[in-house]
Amino acid sequence: MAASSGFKADLLAAIPGLRAFAMSLAQHADRADDLVQETLVKAWDKQSSFQPGTNLKAWLFTILRNEFYSQMRKRGREVQDSDGLMTARLAVHPSQPGRLDLADFRKALEQLPEDQREAIILIGASGFSYEEAAEICGCAVGTIKSRVSRARNRLQEILDISGEADYGPDAIAAQVMGSSVS
Amino acid sequence: MTGQASGAGGAKPKRQGDSELLGSNSEIGRKLKLYYDELVSDEVPDRFAQLLSQLEETEPTQQKD
Numbered sequence: 708m709a710a711s712s713g714f715k716a717d718l719l720a721a722i723p724g725l726r727a728f729a730m731s732l733a734q735h736a737d738r739a740d741d742l743v744q745e746t747l748v749k750a751w752d753k754q755s756s757f758q759p760g761t762n763l764k765a766w767l768f769t770i771l772r773n774e775f776y777s778q779m780r781k782r783g784r785e786v787q788d789s790d791g792l793m794t795a796r797l798a799v800h801p802s803q804p805g806r807l808d809l810a811d812f813r814k815a816l817e818q819l820p821e822d823q824r825e826a827i828i829l830i831g832a833s834g835f836s837y838e839e840a841a842e843i844c845g846c847a848v849g850t851i852k853s854r855v856s857r858a859r860n861r862l863q864e865i866l867d868i869s870g871e872a873d874y875g876p877d878a879i880a881a882q883v884m885g886s887s888v889s
Numbered sequence: 890m891t892g893q894a895s896g897a898g899g900a901k902p903k904r905q906g907d908s909e910l911l912g913s914n915s916e917i918g919r920k921l922k923l924y925y926d927e928l929v930s931d932e933v934p935d936r937f938a939q940l941l942s943q944l945e946e947t948e949p950t951q952q953k954d
Contacts, residue, residue: 727928751944812920831911832925
């Protein structure tokens with residue numbers, strides 16, 4: 708029982724990070740939470756395959772990521788949605804000034820292809836090393852580095868372009884969110 | 890290092906060299922962390938704790954030695 712409770716406690720502690728990663732991938736709050744749910748169930752089932760003392764966070768992220776892509780394949784289409792509607796679902800407090808920045812950033816992130824988005828999230832946000840991220844994504848360290856680099860450059864491009872002015876996507880997002888973006 | 894269990898999901902110290910592209914002088918790096926921190930600090934719905942309790946009850950630990 709003790710081993711189980713320890714594992715359960717570790718899973719519980721990992722949930723905020725898993726949700727954040729799931730959200731970055733899935734872009735929908737409910738899809739993200741379903742992903743986390745699936746991940747927890749799978750992790751529990753595979754408990755015996757996890758070696759205590761090894762990197763639980765990376766192990767869980769790998770499960771979640773695999774689940775995300777397997778669901779994508781089943782759906783037979785890209786999860787990435789380019790019309791920006793997801794931003795409306797994600798916006799928490801659009802009226803707060805600081806969030807504007809983040810709303811723009813979120814939109815920019817949405818525009819990245821999944822492999823770049825996940826790479827830059829794993830390295831720049833979730834706190835993994837290149838080696839860990841490479842293992843999670845099942846690719847070479849060099850591949851992660853180049854994806855992170857391209858993601859960063861692309862984000863810079865997008866954010867520079869949509870800096871202050873209200874471009875089309877912002878206006879549409881404002882309508883969808885039902886509130887003024889300014 | 891910090892006394893936390895390494896698998897507890899808390900913030901882990903990053904290796905400096907791994908994030909030079911997104912280091913603290915990178916605006917993208919900063920925004921990325923802000924964006925992510927907002928997600929991480931979001932309140933966790935009850936369903937997950939409930940799920941884990943259910944799993945614990947119906948599928949007791951399968952850890953082998």
